[in-house]
Amino acid sequence: xxxxxxxxxxxxEAMFREESVFDLYSRGRWQVPDGLVAEVTExxxxxxxxxxxxxxxxxxxxxxxxxxxxVVADVLGITAFLxxxxxxxxxxxxxxxxxxxxxxxxxxxPGRGGLDGAYAGWAAPAASWRPPGGALxxxxxxxRGLRRLAWELTVEILRALAGIESLEAxxxxxxxxxxxxxxxxxxxxxxxxxxxxxxxxxxxxERWADAAADDLVTTLPELTGGVGYLSWxxxxxxxAHQHLADTVPGGxxxxxxxxxxxxxxxxxxxxxxxxxxxxxxxxxxxxxxxPDEVRTWDAAGWRGRVRSWxxxxxxxxxxxxxxxxxDLAVRLTGVVQGLPGDAVTPDPCLVxxxxxxxxxxxxFRVRRVxxxxxxxxxxxxxxxxxxxxxxxxxxxxxxxxxxxxxxxADALDEATDEATDGTPDEAAERDAGHVLPGAGGPGRxxxxxxxxxxxxxxxxxxxxxxxxxxxxxxxxxxQDLRLLVTGPPDVGTNLAVDVLARLMxxxxxxxxxVWLHHEQFxxxxxxxxxxxxxxxxxxxxxxxxxxxxxxxxxVSYERIGEPLAQELHRLISAHGAQVQLVxxxxxxxxxxxxxxxxxxxxxxxxxxxxxFAAGDxxxxxxxxxxxxxxxxxxxxxxxxxxxxxxxxxxxxSPGEAGRYAQPxxxxxxxxxxxxxxxxxxxxxxxxxxxxxSPVVDVVDLPAxxxxxxxxxxxxxxxxxxxxxxxxxxxxxxxxAESGRP
Numbered sequence: 001x002x003x004x005x006x007x008x009x010x011x012x013e014a015m016f017r018e019e020s021v022f023d024l025y026s027r028g029r030w031q032v033p034d035g036l037v038a039e040v041t042e043x044x045x046x047x048x049x050x051x052x053x054x055x056x057x058x059x060x061x062x063x064x065x066x067x068x069x070x071v072v073a074d075v076l077g078i079t080a081f082l083x084x085x086x087x088x089x090x091x092x093x094x095x096x097x098x099x100x101x102x103x104x105x106x107x108x109x110p111g112r113g114g115l116d117g118a119y120a121g122w123a124a125p126a127a128s129w130r131p132p133g134g135a136l137x138x139x140x141x142x143x144r145g146l147r148r149l150a151w152e153l154t155v156e157i158l159r160a161l162a163g164i165e166s167l168e169a170x171x172x173x174x175x176x177x178x179x180x181x182x183x184x185x186x187x188x189x190x191x192x193x194x195x196x197x198x199x200x201x202x203x204x205x206e207r208w209a210d211a212a213a214d215d216l217v218t219t220l221p222e223l224t225g226g227v228g229y230l231s232w233x234x235x236x237x238x239x240a241h242q243h244l245a246d247t248v249p250g251g252x253x254x255x256x257x258x259x260x261x262x263x264x265x266x267x268x269x270x271x272x273x274x275x276x277x278x279x280x281x282x283x284x285x286x287x288x289x290x291p292d293e294v295r296t297w298d299a300a301g302w303r304g305r306v307r308s309w310x311x312x313x314x315x316x317x318x319x320x321x322x323x324x325x326x327d328l329a330v331r332l333t334g335v336v337q338g339l340p341g342d343a344v345t346p347d348p349c350l351v352x353x354x355x356x357x358x359x360x361x362x363x364f365r366v367r368r369v370x371x372x373x374x375x376x377x378x379x380x381x382x383x384x385x386x387x388x389x390x391x392x393x394x395x396x397x398x399x400x401x402x403x404x405x406x407x408x409a410d411a412l413d414e415a416t417d418e419a420t421d422g423t424p425d426e427a428a429e430r431d432a433g434h435v436l437p438g439a440g441g442p443g444r445x446x447x448x449x450x451x452x453x454x455x456x457x458x459x460x461x462x463x464x465x466x467x468x469x470x471x472x473x474x475x476x477x478x479q480d481l482r483l484l485v486t487g488p489p490d491v492g493t494n495l496a497v498d499v500l501a502r503l504m505x506x507x508x509x510x511x512x513x514v515w516l517h518h519e520q521f522x523x524x525x526x527x528x529x530x531x532x533x534x535x536x537x538x539x540x541x542x543x544x545x546x547x548x549x550x551x552x553x554x555v556s557y558e559r560i561g562e563p564l565a566q567e568l569h570r571l572i573s574a575h576g577a578q579v580q581l582v583x584x585x586x587x588x589x590x591x592x593x594x595x596x597x598x599x600x601x602x603x604x605x606x607x608x609x610x611x612f613a614a615g616d617x618x619x620x621x622x623x624x625x626x627x628x629x630x631x632x633x634x635x636x637x638x639x640x641x642x643x644x645x646x647x648x649x650x651x652x653s654p655g656e657a658g659r660y661a662q663p664x665x666x667x668x669x670x671x672x673x674x675x676x677x678x679x680x681x682x683x684x685x686x687x688x689x690x691x692x693s694p695v696v697d698v699v700d701l702p703a704x705x706x707x708x709x710x711x712x713x714x715x716x717x718x719x720x721x722x723x724x725x726x727x728x729x730x731x732x733x734x735x736a737e738s739g740r741p
Contacts, residue, residue, distance in 0.1 A: 021091030077129030086334030317606035462616030487609030624677035
């Protein structure tokens with residue numbers, strides 16, 4: 001049997017490997033390039049050995065050998081500040097600030113070798129450094145010349161820290177702040193002459209914070225001061241909590257959750273600083289609630305409930321939001337414990353960060369084998385790492401094609417008009433005449449498949465979550481595919497399948513998809529339904545992508561839902577990477593799937609789509625006009641988007657049988673945009689004496705109270721188009737085996 005390491009993909013290894021990982025919960029995991037920390041450390045050591053550094057020395061420091069150049073102490077403080085004050089960090093480089101000054105440490109580096117104590121596996125230290133400076137300015141005293149030197153060395157520290165990707169945005173914001181301050185004569189004078197007392201330094205910090213532009217404060221919220229930073233934390237935490245509570249059952253309401261978070265931090269009364277910036281009456285509500293929570297507090301019970309809730313959120317696809325929740329909860333703990341002063345490293349802190357990390361590994365690093373009673377033991381299979389640590393996607397390639405076909409670049413716009421529906425605007429645009437032979441060997445075929453998939457994705461409108469997931473899959477096409485798309489119908493179904501089928505060619509699949517529909521099984525008895533599902537899935541083994549329409553309904557049927565769910569779970573377990581699936585469900589599809597079969601639900605990565613907005617319709621309308629050789633004015637484009645959004649909302653949704661009788665509902669999204677383009681172009685041509693390239697204006701759009709566009713085509717061209725849309729199935733839908741039911 002293969003070892004775990006040989007079974008795991010590169011990304012999966014990175015996910016569970018701790019070496020060379022720096023993970024800021026607020027930014028994401030970053031694989032630290034080999035040699036980078038050593039390079040930055042060399043820059044720091046060079047600064048410490050600079051003769052100028054010897055003029056500013058620290059005689060006492062809690063973690064450094066003393067006396068020590070103040071520049072070393074400020075490297076420690078600035079790096080911690082760039083990570084974020086009391087921000088959660090994980091990975092082997094979680095104490096990067098200490099690692100950069102390791103040769104000056106009085107003891108072992110915290111966070112390496114298991115020295116974090118209660119924070120094993122993560123850290124969230126307070127970062128008291130603030131501009132214009134810390135140890136350097138204190139060491140300079142009231143000497144103006146030494147203060148100028150302290151300023152100069154602080155800027156050089158910021159330059160020395162370049163290249164640490166997770167910190168780069170905040171580092172650049174600090175550099176901009178120092179550049180702005182250097183051009184402000186009054187601020188320079190205040191910095192050089194302010195009293196060196198604690199109150200003088202505090203007022204100087206405030207002046208620097210006031211001088212920061214809004215975009216810098218957005219990146220560096222700590223500049224708003226203790227009360228402002230607390231307000232920023234609470235605002236973000238409330239938003240994250242409400243999102244999770246709306247998505248995952250079992251969470252407390254915001255007021256109760258915030259009260260309990262304060263109690264776990266050791267508070268018995270609501271700090272008055274929370275009254276600033278907290279939403280609505282939340283401060284008063286928490287104040288009324290807190291005494292009861294203090295009286296009935298059960299630390300272990302609270303921690304266990306939060307851990308379970310966040311684990312369910314992770315399984316439900318809300319991994320990133322769960323991490324934000326934890327990060328801000330820890331920050332809040334450290335800030336309120338430090339009031340009325342600066343934030344402190346939280347102690348105590350019952351926020352289950354370590355347990356969350358354990359749960360991520362427990363839930364997603366799963367080796368699945370078949371029990372002997374259930375059949376032949378299967379090879380171990382790993383869940384996709386991107387369910388937990390999605391990489392940053394990027395665009396590449398310039399050619400698009402349907403699954404199994406290469407399309408010239410000049411046909412790209414025509415072939416993908418309504419990329420969000422997958423509805424062809426004109427049947428001829430998928431004509432086999434566009435197909436080019438695949439040549440150049442496996443390397444070129446792989447590059448072509450990636451380029452085609454990427455170009456398809458580039459045309460998607462109005463579905464950012466779906467686009468993000470598809471880009472990740474393009475970046476890492478070797479991962480197993482278990483994708484559940486939930487949301488309104490016909491907002492990306494066909495195109496997503498085309499993209500994924502193209503990616504599957506790199507696994508040896510043939511580039512086509514087999515569609516299964518829940519209604520295929522509705523009238524069957526349990527034995528027949530299970531047998532048909534088994535035959536269809538095993539018939540695709542290692543050859544074709546499987547697309548399931550209405551997975552949530554399939555497993556919810558009263559007579560056959562449970563056995564079908566069990567069989568699908570068994571097939572995925574037994575066949576592993578040979579079975580690749582994408583499924584679609586309604587807006588609450590994942591919840592229905594969890595209720596019907598938690599074991600089956602655990603396989604899927606969830607992405608949620610949304611209804612089109614007016615701006616999305618405007619994009620589709622503009623594309624339809626481009627293909628017809630027409631232009632439009634900005635006002636007409638906006639008006640068309642508004643009209644299409646209103647029309648779509650007014651179109652009565654078909655019954656379930658009607659919806660699934662055809663692959664596409666012609667009254668949705670791109671179908672509406674196409675029909676409106678036909679009407680507008682015809683009106684513009686009449687208005688301009690039949691100009692071949694008319695400019696569509698607002699007057700060419702039908703009035704909102706005109707006859708609904710869905711009642712019939714507006715022209716012969718439109719009629720032909722609609723007929724093609726309704727009657728001619730997409731290329732992948734032709735044939736009994738590969739077609740949609």
